[in-house]
Amino acid sequence: MDSILYTVTSVLNGCSNTDSVSVNVEPIPVIEAGVNQTICSGGIVTLTANNISGGVISWNNNVINSIAFTPLNTMTYTVTSVLNGCMNTDSVSVNVNPLPLINAGEDQSICSGDSVTLTAINTSGGIISWDNDVNDNVVFNPLTTIVYTVISVVNGCSNSDSVQVLINPIPIVDAGQNQVICSGDPVVLVANNISEGVISWDNDVNDNVVFYPVTTSDYIVTSVLNDCSISDTIEIQVNILPLVDAGSDQVVCVGDQVILVANNLNGGLISWDSGVNDSIMFVPLNTFIYTVTVSLNGCSATDDVLVTVNEFPSAEFTFSPVVPTVESTQVHFAPLFVNSNYQFQWNFGNGLYSTIENPTTEYPELPNVSYEIELIVIDANGCSDTITNVVEVADVLNYFVPNAFTPDADQINTTFQPVFTSGFDPQDYHLVIFNRWGEIIFESFNNNLGWDGTYINGTPVQDGVYVYLIEFGELLTDKRNKLYGHVTVIK
Secondary structure, three states, X not given: OEEEEEEEEEEEOOEEEEEEEEEEEOOOOOEEOOOOEEEEOOOOEEOOOEEOOOOEEEEOOOOOOOOEEOOOOOEEEEEEEEEOOEEEEEEEEEEEEOOOOOEOOOOEEEEOOOOEEOOOEOOOOOEEEEOOOOOOOOEEOOOOOEEEEEEEEEOOEEEEEEEEEEEXXXXXXXXXXXXXXXXXXXXXXXXXXXXXXXXXXXXXXOOOOEEOOOOOEEEEEEEEEOOEEXXXXXXXXXXXXXXXXXXXXXXXXXXXXXXXXXXXXXXXXXXXXXXXXXXXXXXXXXXXXXXXXXXXXXXEEEEEEEEEEEOOOOOOEEEEOOOOEOOEOEEEEEEOOOOOOOEEEEXXXXXXXXXXXOOEEEOOOOOOEEEEEEEEEEOOOOOEEEEEEEEEEEOOOEEEOOOEEOOOOOOOOOOEOOEEEEOEEEEEEEEEEEOOOOOEEEEEOOOOOOEOOEOOOOOEOOOEEEEEEEEEEEXXXXXXXXXXXXXXXXX
């Protein structure tokens, strides 16, 4: 410190006076604010003055020496040093550079395996770089969900922004095994929706809903989950139904043979029901619908044929009289069963024929002659029945029994026996002669052998009245007659 004495002199009226003062000159304190600084917005600064003189120092703008702070903008900071009433200042400039503007873009959601391009919005035109080996605006394929950071550097200041790329897994769906069906068969497609995504089928197919494919086609099911989709395909092979024609319906009669021949248009394997073999003759027992099945490529088709088995008409007939006689040879015939569609063919066995329903014919007046009558009845289906019967013209019963005879040597009326002219059965004849005591003295079973008026031992009987029993059958009615009477022996 320097000290200087200053003297002052006052002169008044020739008189003077002096006074002195000592002035001590203190040195200016030495202070250094430091070098100017450049920081980035948001950065911190610590201002530390070089207080060489050891004065009391203070910073403006609320800065505290050696305490870090964050400047908001570029500014000059002044430090003041006071020592012994003397003050000195120094200033330092803090230049605050703004952070570069950078935008990594919106977060992205992609599907596994998809590519992505990250393009930063570099407003400040800084030098940018991405982490994870990503290059700006260059396609790449991320493997997992990750946050990518881009850094922009301008004037030594850097700023960053991040974007998340979410990797959604591809959903899993299985359309199922390929199918082979026949035309007209129903199909239900049910996808195995493992990831439980939203599924849809093409070709207007709905999952688990019946539909009827017309032609062989591929059906694609798509599963969508978190905007990711995958498809699977199933083929439905539609085999056409084979064509078969069982033929025209048939109408036959009982016992007729039938051959069923299917028209196998596609060359499939054919089979008939009810034990029928194609092109093999058989006899149907009754009216029946026969079904033929043809199989080809796992598909089958059927067709039916109706075989109508008509019963035979009955040709049974009656005639009247049942036993015509030589006295009445006209016979009337009548079928037992009639129908407006029946045709009748009569053969009367006498050389005459008829086609009317109830005919009449005449037979010759010849006794014990038989005629074979044949009736053929044909119905509208061509089925026929034939019946034969026999008409025999019988003789009428005529006989005479004498009441006396003369068993002598004149050879006239020497035996007793009934005289039959017609109508009796010689195979059913019996003659017995009794004496007055009821003893049998003669018996014969031969109508040609009469009683000669002797006993069984050949001794002639006495004249008188004897009892006879005559038994015989009639040819016309099978009636058996029994006659009792008396015969007189006259010699």
